[in-house]
Every structure is written in structure tokens, then in C-alpha cells.
């Protein structure tokens with residue numbers, strides 16, 4: 001057969017297991033691609049009990065989607081994720097199905113094995129896709145370069161070479177329509193696929209996930225956030241954004257490098273490896289706006305960004321832009337806020 | 344243990360980027376270059392491992408044009424023992440880059456290869472994993488720390504949402520390093536002096552055997568990103584901007 005195969009994941013740590021949001025977005029992307037190219041769409045989930053999982057409530061949106069078939073890739077050796085287990089299992093399913101496209105959510109797990117899977121089939125992976133366009137009947141995949149400062153089109157230059165692998169960035173496609181579809185299942189049959197795997201093929205030994213420290217700051221419910229990035233330059237300059245946050249009555253948050261440097265605790269980090277926030281005001285100071293940061297704060301109602309680089313990607317999601325030196329603007333802003341408050 | 348660390352040269356973080364006339368890459372003529380950030384962390388982790396394991400050797404490796412030798416000189420100054428430069432002009436396809444790196448690494452037969460998680464320019468996040476596959480060694484990605492254990496190495500890797508995980512692998516193995524696990528050391532004057540006497544070998548890519556097959560997917564056009572929101576840019580002196588913004592925060596955003 002030919003078609004679009006979407007490989008999905010449960011949300012890490014979800015109990016009972018449920019499809020992750022980014023998986024649903026990848027499914028939306030796969031369905032879009034399939035529809036545009038008039039191809040059937042198939043989904044697959046790998047694990048040790050994926051057939052049972054697929055029947056559970058957390059997977060209802062998948063069962064209701066316009067799919068031709070859903071594959072439950074099942075094996076006891078897939079109980080805990082390993083790159084070797086996933087690569088071998090998916091390679092076998094892909095050789096059987098011969099899809100034209102294989103679509104993944106761009107998760108940490110996919111980062112870990114999809115490049116090996118693609119190369120083991122001698123095929124390319126277009127990683128971290130943010131949009132798909134069709135021109136003259138063939139797809140063009142858009143991805144970011146230079147940490148979001150530029151975009152690039154990628155085209156299939158050797159048609160007939162299949163499959164093309166894609167991983168889809170968080171937020172690239174909307175999952176709402178899939179999430180809310182409570183209509184009758186289109187009754188894609190769930191088919192079990194048992195790959196050939198032996199213990200000796202799995203070379204890595206993963207231990208159970210752990211967390212380092214409990215979070216004591218809940219940025220998720222903070223109404224006002226001042227967030228600081230590497231533009232602040234030095235640790236001693238943090239006092240400036242601390243006064244800004246105090247003047248506004250806002251929580252202080254940061255981009256990852258600030259927390260990596262130990263200037264602020266990890267729990268104040270916003271982004272894909274930190275907290276997801278949705279304040280009424282997100283005031284970004286000296287933050288470039290890499291995608292991993294944006295996914296953590298795109299839900300903010302109003303975004304104000306202060307950055308001296310007019311091409312900084314933070315401005316793409318900003319409602320109000322201040323292109324300038326933070327060391328000139330922020331002191332004036334603090335003064336003006338105090339004056340407005342009559343302090 | 345012999346450790347190979349791969350380093351990629353990329354434009355400086357704050358460089359102003361302009362699109363080349365053919366819109367197929369950026370104009371590199373006026374840029375300054377540096378080591379891709381995750382690679383700097385990979386080098387740091389490799390230096391610590393080398394120093395904790397007596398008798399170890401650390402080899403720095405890059406593939407790129409002539410100018411990219413600077414990342415190797417920097418690595419030597421920070422403490423790498425020797426360096427290999429695979430001279431090539433094409434580094435946009437991860438499979439062909441990994442082919443070149445694999446060919447250079449095979450003759451070294453290291454116990455451990457460390458790469459960056461993803462490059463600051465292309466951001467593919469693929470070269471390290473492909474490299475492990477080509478070398479036929481196990482890998483782990485998003486590693487913050489690598490520590491020797493009796494059976495091989497134990498990697499502390501980052502997961503989503505503030506979770507971590509330990510993964511053990513037998514040697515030889517490869518880990519891709521995520522930024523932030525260590526504080527980076529600077530090159531000392533002494534280090535820079537010593538580096539002058541260290542070996543930096545240049546190998547022409549063509550001498551490394553048949554290249555990878557041409558990529559089935561290619562970068563065809565570069566363009567500035569679209570705005571996702573209607574943005575109002577505030578102009579004027581800093582004081583004027585501050586006054587406007589305060590007005591907006593009070594009257595439109597209602598947070599003052």
C-alpha cells in the first residue's frame with residue numbers, strides 16, 4: 001500500500017495512558033498531508049500493551065479520526081522505551097506497509113530514535129517541521145534555521161524514493177478539531193503487529209525517570225510574568241529585571257540559559273523543558289524567542305518583548321515590540337510604572 | 344579511554360543574518376563564526392571525562408571549510424589532545440556529514456563519541472544519532488552528564504517536563520550532549536600557547552571513500568519567518584517608549 005503513516009506516543013507519565021497533545025497535532029498534520037495528496041492515513045502506537053491502550057478513553061480522538069487502519073505494535077521488549085527497540089519494531093512495520101510518508105511528533109523520544117530509523121531504511125528525515133505546503137502536487141516542508149531567525153523550504157528532489165520521514169513541531173498543526181470530535185468512530189480497525197525482537201538487540205538499559213526537586217513556584221497560574229533572557233549579560237544585572245517585576249507585581253521567570261548558568265533556579269524556567277505559562281502579561285526582556293521557549297509562553301494573552309535585534313523571533317509572537325537596548329528602556333519603564341501608580 | 348568529540352562551526356549567536364542572493368543560504372561573507380553551543384558543552388563533558396580517567400585521550404573533530412579549523416584550535420586551547428579537520432564545503436545534509444565523520448572516527452576506534460544534541464545553524468538534531476548508526480554503536484541523546492561504570496557508561500539524560508533518566512550503555516558508545524550540564528571553562532593563555540604544539544591534521548573529504556548518496560530532500564529556499572500576531576512597535580526615546588508602554592499596560596492590558 002502507499003499512504004501516510006503517523007506514529008503516535010502516549011503522554012509521558014500519563015496514567016491512565018492518554019495520547020499526548022503533540023501526537024494529536026502530528027496526527028492533524030498527517031491527516032492534512034494525506035488529504036492534500038489523496039492518500040490514505042494510518043496510525044501506529046508502539047508499546048507492550050498498545051492494543052488495550054488504544055481502546056481506552058485517552059485514545060478516543062484517535063479512534064474517531066479519519067484513518068484507514070490503526071496498528072498496535074506490541075512486544076514485551078517495548079514496555080520501556082529504548083532507541084533500539086523502537087527502531088527495529090518500526091522498521092519492520094514500515095517495510096511491511098511501504099508508506100510514502102512517515103510522520104512523527106517532534107518529541108524527545110522521536111529525537112532519540114527517528115534519525116536512526118530513517119537512515120536504517122536509507123531515507124531522509126525532515127526534522128522539526130513547522131508547516132507543510134503543496135505546490136504542483138508535491139509537498140514542501142518548512143522548518144526553522146538559526147534558532148528560529150530564518151525559515152527554510154525543503155523539497156523532495158528524488159521523487160519515488162519512499163518513505164520520507166517527518167517530525168512535526170509542537171503547535172504546527174491544530175489538534176482541537178480532533179480533540180473535540182465525539183462523533184461516531186470511523187471504525188478504523190485496530191490491527192496488532194508483533195515485531196521480531198530479542199533482548200540481545202537492545203543495547204541500552206534505561207532506568208526509571210526521576211525528578212530532581214519539587215517545584216515551589218507555580219508560574220502556570222501567575223497573572224503577570226517578567227521573563228529574562230541572556231540579553232541581561234551578567235548575573236549582577238538581574239537586579240534590574242527584579243525591580244521591574246517588583247514594580248509590576250509580577251513573577252520573575254527566565255529562559256533556559258539563565259537557569260543553566262544558575263542565575264535563577266530551574267523552577268523559574270519557561271519553555272519545553274521548563275514550565276508552560278499563560279499569564280495576562282508576559283514581558284520578555286532580552287529573550288531571542290527560540291521555539292523551545294515559545295512553546296512555553298505562547299498561551300500568554302499579551303506579549304511585550306524588549307530586544308535590540310529587530311529580527312529576533314520573539315517579535316513574531318509579540319503584541320507590543322520594543323526594539324532597543326534593555327539597559328536604556330527598562331530603567332525608564334520602572335520609573336514610568338512607579339509614576340503611574342503614584343508611588 | 345579514547346574520546347572523540349565532534350564540533351561544528353556556526354555563525355556567532357548575535358550575528359546579523361542576511362539571506363544570500365540565491366536565497367539558498369545566508370550570506371557568510373561578513374560573518375564571524377564560533378563553536379555551536381551544545382558542542383562546547385560536549386567538549387566540556389569530554390574534557391572532564393578525560394581528566395577523570397588516567398591514560399585517556401581526547402580528539403576533537405570537525406567537518407567543514409578551511410575557516411572551521413578555528414573551532415579545533417579553540418578546543419586544543421581548552422585542553423583537547425589533538426584534532427582532525429575533514430575539509431569539505433558541503434555540510435547541509437546530515438547523512439553526508441555523518442558519513443564523513445564516521446569515516447574519520449572509524450580509524451581512531453574510540454571508546455566514546457560525544458556530539459552536540461543539535462547544531463545552532465541547521466538545528467537538525469540528527470547527525471549524532473545517524474553517526475551512531477553508521478558506527479554500529481549504541482547511543483543516547485539529550486545527555487547532560489556521562490559517567491564511567493564497570494559495564495560501560497551511564498548517561499544522565501533530560502526528558503520532557505523537568506524529568507530525567509539514567510541510561511546505561513556498553514562501550515563503544517555515542518552520546519549527544521544537551522547544553523547546560525556544566526559550566527564551560529575558558530581557554531587560558533597557557534592553553535593557547537600549548538595548543539600551538541598539538542597535532543591538527545587535515546584530511547580531504549574526497550580521500551575518505553565514497554560519499555553518501557545524494558539527499559532525497561533538499562533545502563531549496565530560505566526566507567524570513569511570518570508574523571504570527573499583529574505587532575505594534577513602539578518608537579521614540581526610551582522615556583517616550585516607557586510612557587507609551589505604561590499607558591498600554593494600564594488602558595489596554597489593564598494590569599496597572
Ligand SMILES: Cc1cc2nc3c(=O)[nH]c(=O)nc-3n(C[C@H](O)[C@H](O)[C@H](O)COP(=O)(O)OP(=O)(O)OC[C@H]3O[C@@H](n4cnc5c(N)ncnc54)[C@H](O)[C@@H]3O)c2cc1C
Nearest residue numbers: 229230231255256271272273274286288290292308309326
Ligand atoms: C531540547 C531543548 C529544550 C530546550 N528547552 C528550553 C526551555 O525550556 N526554555 C528555554 O528558554 N530554552 C530552551 N532551550 C534553549 C533554546 O533553544 C534557546 O537556546 C534559549 O531559549 C535561548 O535563550 P535566550 O533567548 O535567553 O538567549 P539568546 O538566544 O542568546 O538571546 C538573547 C537575546 O537578547 C538580545 N539582547 C542582547 N543584548 C541585549 C540588550 N542589551 N538589550 C536588548 N536585547 C538584548 C539578543 O538580541 C538576543 O535576541 C531548549 C533547547 C533544546 C534543544
Ligand SMILES: Nc1ncnc2c1ncn2[C@@H]1O[C@H](COP(=O)(O)O)[C@@H](O)[C@H]1O
Nearest residue numbers: 349350406458459461462467468469470
Ligand atoms: N560539520 C560538522 N562537523 C562536526 N560535527 C558536526 C557537523 N555537523 C554536525 N555535527 C555534530 O552533530 C551535532 C548535531 O548536528 P545537527 O544534526 O546538524 O543538529 C552537532 O552538535 C555536532 O556535534
